[in-house]
Amino acid sequence: MNTQISDNLYQRAVNIMPGGVNSPVRAFGAVGRNPLFIEKAKGSKIYDVDGNEYIDYVCSWGPGILGHAHDEVIEEVMKAVSDGLTFGAPTKKEVILTELVSELMPSMEMVRLVSSGTEAVMSAIRTARGYTGRDKIIKFKGCYHGHSDGLLVKAGSAALTTAVPDSAGVPRSYTENTLIAYYNDKDSVRELFEMNKGQIAAIIVEPVAANMGVVLPQEGFLEFLREITLENDALLIFDEVITGFRLGLDGAQGYYHITPDLTTLGKIIGGGMPIGAYGGKKEIMQMVSPVGPVYQAGTLSGNPVATAAGIKTLDILKNNPLFYQELDKKAKRIVAAITERAKLMDKEIKVNQIGSLICSFFTKENVVDYQSAVSSDTKEYAKYFNEMLEKGIYLAPAQFEAMFVSVAHSDQDIRKTCEAILSTTIDK
Numbered sequence: 376m377n378t379q380i381s382d383n384l385y386q387r388a389v390n391i392m393p394g395g396v397n398s399p400v401r402a403f404g405a406v407g408r409n410p411l412f413i414e415k416a417k418g419s420k421i422y423d424v425d426g427n428e429y430i431d432y433v434c435s436w437g438p439g440i441l442g443h444a445h446d447e448v449i450e451e452v453m454k455a456v457s458d459g460l461t462f463g464a465p466t467k468k469e470v471i472l473t474e475l476v477s478e479l480m481p482s483m484e485m486v487r488l489v490s491s492g493t494e495a496v497m498s499a500i501r502t503a504r505g506y507t508g509r510d511k512i513i514k515f516k517g518c519y520h521g522h523s524d525g526l527l528v529k530a531g532s533a534a535l536t537t538a539v540p541d542s543a544g545v546p547r548s549y550t551e552n553t554l555i556a557y558y559n560d561k562d563s564v565r566e567l568f569e570m571n572k573g574q575i576a577a578i579i580v581e582p583v584a585a586n587m588g589v590v591l592p593q594e595g596f597l598e599f600l601r602e603i604t605l606e607n608d609a610l611l612i613f614d615e616v617i618t619g620f621r622l623g624l625d626g627a628q629g630y631y632h633i634t635p636d637l638t639t640l641g642k643i644i645g646g647g648m649p650i651g652a653y654g655g656k657k658e659i660m661q662m663v664s665p666v667g668p669v670y671q672a673g674t675l676s677g678n679p680v681a682t683a684a685g686i687k688t689l690d691i692l693k694n695n696p697l698f699y700q701e702l703d704k705k706a707k708r709i710v711a712a713i714t715e716r717a718k719l720m721d722k723e724i725k726v727n728q729i730g731s732l733i734c735s736f737f738t739k740e741n742v743v744d745y746q747s748a749v750s751s752d753t754k755e756y757a758k759y760f761n762e763m764l765e766k767g768i769y770l771a772p773a774q775f776e777a778m779f780v781s782v783a784h785s786d787q788d789i790r791k792t793c794e795a796i797l798s799t800t801i802d803k
């Protein structure tokens with residue numbers, strides 16, 4: 376695999392951007408090689424600047440559920456672009472997109488559009504605090520909710536593999552209201568409520584944790600979070616930046632039949648353009664400026680090009696509900712290949728999968744929480760990643776991330792991927 380042009384670009388990039396990248400996980404630090412510079416993508420494939428082709432299972436970390444550069448989405452984006460890039464004034468598309476989101480996720484009675492998942496979560500938490508008049512929030516170790524100061528505590532994603540769970544530059548005072556519980560551990564949540572009676576504004580959770588690899592909620596865990604928040608007049612915030620429109624049209628909340636008070640979205644709702652959203656009960660969302668006292672704003676919020684891509688993406692998903700079953704079937708074929716490989720090699724690999732999210736952990740333990748997730752041998756993962764890359768399969772360049780399957784992954788792509796998995800020497 377010739378990566379000369381990528382390597383040259385990387386040499387320039389590290390001199391001008393920290394780590395040569397604009398988001399840490401892209402640096403490939405966890406897999407011990409230079410990052411690839413991507414020139415273009417179409418459908419299930421991405422192409423680097425050296426002309427190498429890969430079947431892509433990163434899918435821009437989730438937005439690409441339809442695959443890259445879907446013709447209909449691109450057409451809408453082109454139309455929107457020719458009408459002007461931003462107005463700083465309301466548009467019809469914002470109304471259409473927020474109505475569509477609310478129709479598909481009925482718990483989001485009112486929606487505010489922002490420009491990223493980070494912003495969505497930060498704003499949802501401010502709203503929860505404004506509404507309840509309380510300061511403390513509970514988050515789970517290993518869940519990632521963007522990089523806002525108060526949430527960079529025991530965060531997941533690149534914050535796990537870069538071994539900086541607590542970021543420098545975050546004053547202690549900014550995180551003292553962030554309480555940490557353990558995912559799938561009810562007692563840890565109960566304890567925090569008991570110790571902080573009447574002070575907790577909200578629990579924020581990734582209903583399916585997808586930033587410490589993929590970790591599913593154990594039976595009754597999400598129900599418990601709903602109950603304990605109701606009992607304590609606290610809000611339940613589902614961070615569905617990854618799971619929204621990925622587990623189904625109604626996200627994880629539909630999948631598990633739980634109604635949160637607030638939901639945060641990103642990724643898929645922008646169809647590949649920068650966007651985020653938060654929303655929930657009308658009574659709560661009416662706390663947000665200009666109707667309420669919780670201030671939140673954005674120059675490019677509800678951007679016309681991003682909303683055009685988002686509307687078309689959601690429309691396609693809405694009109695093809697069978698996509699979700701197909702995604703699940705494709706994912707299961709990949710899981711079967713990984714399991715088969717592990718068996719052949721007499722090696723323990725645990726694979727977690729739900730719908731189009733997959734993660735392989737190189738461990739004996741069943742991965743049900745943060746502790747078991749980090750028991751995975753990340754060196755084995757790095758080896759696996761590099762071998763797969765050489766075979767033309769582009770996986771997440773770090774252990775604690777999901778593998779994303781898209782509608783654009785063809786039968787042939789899945790077959791090729793399974794063959795690649797079965798021919799790896801990962802665990803020798």
Ligand code: PMP
Binds near residue numbers: 496522
């Ligand atoms: N929440 C979750 C669950 C996420 O996975 C992410 C990003 N991967 C975010 C929030 C932050 O989104 P963004 O990167 O768009 O700021």
